[in-house]
Amino acid sequence: MSDRNTVIRSLHDVGLAAWFGGSLMGAVGLNGAAQDEGSTETSRDRISSSGWAKWTPVNAAAIGAHLFGGGGLLAVNAHRVATQQGVGASTAAKTVVTAAALAATAYARVLGKKVELASSTDPADAEQAEKHPIDLDKARQQLTAVQWAVPALTGCLVVLNALHGEQQRPMEQIPGMWERARSMTHLMQ
Secondary structure, X not given: OOOOOHHHHHHHHHHXXXXXXXXXXXXXXXXXXXXXXXXXXXXXXXXXXXXXXXXXXXXXXXXXXXXXXXXXXXHHOXXXXXXXXXXXXXXXXXXXXXXXXXXXXXXXXHHHHHHHHHHOOOHHHHHHHHHOOOOHHHHHXXXXXXXXXXXXXXXXXXXXXXXXXXXXXXXXXXXXXXXXHXXXXXXXX
16 A cells, blocks of 8 residues: 555544543543532533533534544545455444444533533523523433543544554455455355
8 A cells, every 4th residue: 555645544533532532531521620629510510511612613623624534534445445354344333433423422512502501600691591491400411421422432433443454454455355356256156
């Protein structure tokens, strides 16, 4: 493999690293600090919400970079996905896990915004929260669960990336493509 894809691979990997690392740091560090420093449930919500709101644009950029890089890698490796045994399956798994991580991230933001509005001292936020009332305790529980789901899912993506890296080794490519060709020949007979 003489072609290099350093830029798209870097966007893919750095984007995923920030998505995984930021979500893990938020679940452990930010939420933990809010728990330690907030004197009431509402003040803990405000501390945590403030930090997550500051992270949101960075996270969005990280996810965008990861998806752009992933799309580029898929395009340049389409021949391997189609011909090398095991690559199609790992690519499909990675696609499903990416979709789940995106859904969990989006749901966490929706829940986080609801908790943020419900705990805000700003009258405009309070007015907006009144228009869309929520069960705050239930929203907090769901938010905690989904904030842990994001690093779990993105951590799975890191593992699938390692598998993809192993599948790109020359000693994996040749037998994988040979085995795929053999199995296709048997299907045609």
